[in-house]
Amino acid sequence: MSDRITGLIVAVLALAFAASASQLEEPFFADPLGPKAFPLLISAISFVAAATMLMRPDAEPAWPGLATLMRLAIATIILVAYAYALKPLGFLLPTGIASAALSYQIRPRLRQSVVIGLALSVGLFVIFKYALGLGLFALPRWLMV
Numbered sequence: 001m002s003d004r005i006t007g008l009i010v011a012v013l014a015l016a017f018a019a020s021a022s023q024l025e026e027p028f029f030a031d032p033l034g035p036k037a038f039p040l041l042i043s044a045i046s047f048v049a050a051a052t053m054l055m056r057p058d059a060e061p062a063w064p065g066l067a068t069l070m071r072l073a074i075a076t077i078i079l080v081a082y083a084y085a086l087k088p089l090g091f092l093l094p095t096g097i098a099s100a101a102l103s104y105q106i107r108p109r110l111r112q113s114v115v116i117g118l119a120l121s122v123g124l125f126v127i128f129k130y131a132l133g134l135g136l137f138a139l140p141r142w143l144m145v
Contacts, residue, residue: 002061007053014046071105078102090139091128096121 021039064072078101085094100117104110128134137144 001057003053003057007050007057009050011047011050011054014043014050017046018043075102075105088140090137090141090143091125092121092138095124 018040021036021043024035024039026034078098082094082098085097096117098117099120100113103116104113107113125136125138129136129138
């Protein structure tokens with residue numbers, strides 16, 4: 001039953017995505033495929049996957065226990081807070097805190113989690129800023145003035 005519910009939700013979302021993609025306007029100087037091709041391809045693939053889930057669902061899964069669901073909810077809250085903290089606080093601090101907190105959830109060792117958080121924060125900043133050329137701010141902008 002859960003596969004069919006998920007398949008129905010994904011099918012509706014895929015159709016809505018295709019409908020919104022079909023409303024994209026063609027720019028004056030466009031590539032040969034136009035701006036609609038990629039979103040329509042994604043929606044078509046999503047719809048095929050949803051139809052497969054509706055027609056051939058798997059056996060009913062064994063759902064995780066309450067403790068696991070709570071850990072997933074906490075991880076979701078951490079990631080949402082991380083997304084909101086990036087702009088006002090810069091990259092290093094939110095990334096370090098989020099990665100340390102998620103690492104602690106996986107294996108509750110405080111010292112190891114803090115080291116992982118610091119290493120990921122600095123390592124990802126170097127990769128994103130200098131190797132990929134993204135316009136990230138390491139610290140809050142008001143500190144960098």
